[in-house]
Amino acid sequence: MLTADTWPIAAALLPLGDADPAVVPAAGLAERWRSDLLEVGDAGFEGVDLTDSWVRYGDLDARGLTALREALTETGLRALSMSAIRRSVIDERDGDAHLAYAHRCIDAAAELGVEVVSFGLHRALTAEQAKQQWFWTVEGHRDDPDDGDAWQRAVQRFRELGTHAGEVGLVVSLEMYEHTYLGSAASSVRLVEEIGLDTVGLNPDIGNLVRLHEPVESWRMLLEATMPYANFWHVKNYARDEDAAAGWFSTTPSYLESGVIDYRSAVKIAVGAGFQGVICTEHYGGDGLSMSAANRDYLRRVLPRRAYEAGESRVRQTPAPVSS
Template sequence: MQDAVPEVWAANLAEVADAGFDCVDPTDSWLRVADLDGARRHEFIAICKALGLRIPAISTSRRSVIDPQHGDEYLAYSHRVIDTAAELGAGHVSFGLFGPFTPAQQKALWFWTEQGVQNPDDPAIYRRAVGRIRELGCHAAEMGVQIALEMYEDTYLGTAADAVRFVTDVDHPSVKLNIDIGNLIRLHRPVEPWPAMIEACAPFAGYWHVKNYYRIEDPSGLVMSHPAPLLGGTINWRAAIRHALDLGFDSPFLVEHYGGDGLGVCAENRDYIRRILSGRTAKA
């Protein structure tokens, strides 16, 4: 996709527009907009405008600033993402500390059923992570952009308590949490109850990735999960979103889904969120 002709981008984005979306997050697992040269980036922007798609945010994936091999490279890339977000008029970027897929995850039907890369239990590397995210926060503030840190298992943002500790240690007004608790609810292991995670993290909520999973916990200890629409699944997103709104949440949502007609489910998730927001506005 990175080297594709613009017509390929247009075909992909036309499907998003045809599904009724008027905004798109060009997440870098699809296209690294920040690594396009100026001419190609302008072509990309022109395609989005022609399709009526605004870009409120850019998400990154598996480009951790503390990656043991590519950390310096990914830090420089993250700075380019912030600059690109400002150029595109996107007010939000999402960064994470999760690493590349392991070979076992690449082979699995659902990658979260296999153990992924873990952030090391090393105070020096933790401090490096805090320092580098604070550095990005300072840059983001200069550009009028807000950072959201994605919650993800086995990282320094892998539990509610860890995520709150990390964002508190970063201690920068431009750095908030991407409370993507679907990443945790889907794990085939014991996890915190979703209401507890929302209660702890909602005060720090920024740009928010939302998805849901059916989660089954057998008395034998067996745990299984499967992607679900927001309206179904284990997490009560109406309650979660309303709680965040009560605390002043005002950032965009990114709707996600794995499997099946993912784009179609995302469109339904979008409409579900809009009904929640509409009902909230009417009551206000």
């Protein structure tokens, strides 16, 4: 059993911008990667989530993967997880390309020693969303709950990815996200159960749901329903105010300990359900890396100090502890 001192906590690379070879000149690429990763290490992290807003890992060639592995080694960081975002495998236009990219991400993760890869059904921001200070204040794409063909395509394609992951010793985690087939507790659990592989579980990123400017499910109910299926966990929090009678809602990013989700209780729910996976700290706005570091320290205070008997998870987990 993991404890507060040994639990693998990764920094999301969201705050570090775009360091992809398609954007950064080749002459400065290695130094950019090393500089960014040194910042993460200086913030006190020993592990990172390879968020693909930073680098598109599924598009790296063998030389690129070698250079990234060397940058991680030189900076003393371990790649604990990989998050491939906004590439829905059921996208009507680009779903086939996104599926192929997801397979390449699994292979890249295996090469880099990553043990869990997170995928989702959320799509690229719309032009209107991209204009906003907080993109979630404007509605984006919605998966059609009545489209049985799209649902089955999601089941089949994630099952395909889960099979591939199992063959190379990884697990796949599906990120909960607003207005998709992973946008509610019931739908997310149903999707994982229909996939039916112990290599495919949930990433209960309920921050993606509580930030919506609309009525939302109780955070506690969301976690109680999904944590038995969790094998990876993006954590972030939001201050939330609402007047449901007037139809008024407002949210803004916050520290884990000060938002609407009580993460002290959330951790107890997770551990009680048998969760033993990597936790990835995310944050939008401001100095996201420092916020993530503060949230890591908070998690170390509320995670269990000693091992104890907990429930049994319903999916396979591959925790990757780092030395404290």
